Amino acid sequence: MHLEAITWQRMAEQLADRLDDGKPEPGEVSWQRVGIDGAPAAGTGGLAGLLAEALRGRGRTALVVPAEGFLRPASLRFEYGREDVDSYLGGWYDTAALWREVFGPTDPGGTGRVLPDLWDPATDRATRSPYTELPPGAVVIVHGPLLLGRWFPFDIGVHIRLSPGALARRTEEAARWTLPAFARYEAETDPASLADAVVRADDPRHPAWTGLGR
Numbered sequence: 001m002h003l004e005a006i007t008w009q010r011m012a013e014q015l016a017d018r019l020d021d022g023k024p025e026p027g028e029v030s031w032q033r034v035g036i037d038g039a040p041a042a043g044t045g046g047l048a049g050l051l052a053e054a055l056r057g058r059g060r061t062a063l064v065v066p067a068e069g070f071l072r073p074a075s076l077r078f079e080y081g082r083e084d085v086d087s088y089l090g091g092w093y094d095t096a097a098l099w100r101e102v103f104g105p106t107d108p109g110g111t112g113r114v115l116p117d118l119w120d121p122a123t124d125r126a127t128r129s130p131y132t133e134l135p136p137g138a139v140v141i142v143h144g145p146l147l148l149g150r151w152f153p154f155d156i157g158v159h160i161r162l163s164p165g166a167l168a169r170r171t172e173e174a175a176r177w178t179l180p181a182f183a184r185y186e187a188e189t190d191p192a193s194l195a196d197a198v199v200r201a202d203d204p205r206h207p208a209w210t211g212l213g214r
Contacts, residue, residue, distance in 0.1 A: 001192070003200055003208040011199070011209060012050035016058060018156060018212050019139055023060075029136045031106035035152060036143040037191055038160030039182050041170035042201055044143035047160065055139055063132055065102055067144025069117025070094045074124045083177040089184060094118065095150055098142070103153055106140055114140060145182075149189035156212070159195035161186075166202035 006014075015034070024030045034051065038044045045066060052062035071077065072094045080087050101115035112134040117127045134140070148157055162170065168179060185191065192198045199209040 001198065001210060003198075003210060005206065005208050008047055008050055008207060009054075011207070012047060012054045014212065015051050015156060015158070015197075016054040019055065020058065020060075022155065024137050027136075028108075029110075029112075030108040031110070031112060031134060031136065032139045032155045033103065033106060033153060034139060034141045035147045035154040035157045036141065036160065037145070037147040037157065037195065038143075038199075038201075039145050039162060039167055039171070039178075040175065041167055041172075042160040042162055043204060044145075044160055047158070047199075048141045048143040051141055052139075061135055061138035063114060063116060063134060063138065063140050065114070065116050065140060065142045067093055067098070067142060067147060068121060069119065069127065069129075070098050070101075071119050071121045073119065074121075085177070085181045085184070088178055088181045089146065093144075093146065098152070102140060102142065106134065107153070112136065112138070146185060148191040148194045156197070157195045158197045158199060159191045160199045160201050161192060163200075163202050 019032055036044045036048050048064045052064050055062040070093055072092060077087065077092050097118050101118065105111045105113050113131050114134055115129065115131055117129050120127045148159060167182060171179060197210055197212050199207050201207045
C-alpha cells in the first residue's frame with residue numbers, strides 16, 4: 001500500500017473535491033454519505049469536522065453524525081458484561097437506527113429528514129435531539145468505529161488506521177479491553193480493503209494516506 005504524506009486540512013479538501021465531482025444535479029432529490037471509520041483513539045471526529053467545514057466553504061450543507069450518538073442502551077450493551085468483546089463488535093451500536101434515521105431518509109428520493117443522534121451514553125437516556133431537514137445535495141458525514149463491512153451506503157469510505165502499538169498507546173486505560181475487538185475487526189472485516197481511502201495516523205501530527213485513486 002503506497003502512502004503519501006498530507007495534512008488533515010488538505011485531506012478534507014481533496015475529499016470535498018471528490019464529493020463535488022459526484023454531487024447531484026440541480027433538481028435531483030438525493031444526498032451524499034461519507035463514512036470516516038476508526039477506533040476512538042484515531043480521532044475520526046477531527047477529519048469529519050474539517051470535511052464539513054470544507055464543504056460549507058463551498059456553499060454546501062454538511063451534517064456530522066457521530067456513531068456514538070447511536071449506541072444502544074446500557075442494559076443491552078452490558079448484557080454479557082461491561083467488557084465483552086463479542087458484544088462490542090456486534091451489539092453496542094444501533095445499526096438499525098442508523099439505517100432508519102440517517103441512511104433511509106438520505107436514499108435517492110428520500111425525505112432528507114435526519115436524526116443526528118439518538119442516545120446519550122453518559123446519561124443513558126434518549127437525547128431528544130430535533131430532526132434536521134437536509135436540502136437535496138447535502139452531505140452526511142458519519143464517523144466512529146466499526147462502520148465498514150455493514151453495507152452502509154457510503155459514497156466515500158475512509159478508514160483511519162493505527163498500528164497495534166499506536167492504538168494501544170493512544171487508547172485510554174479504561175477502554176483497553178476493546179483492543180482485541182479492533183484486532184478482530186482488522187483481521188475479519190479488513191476495513192482497509194473496503195475503504196476508498198486509508199489514512200495512517202500513528203502520529204496524528206503527520207498523517208499519510210493512499211489518496212482516493214485506489
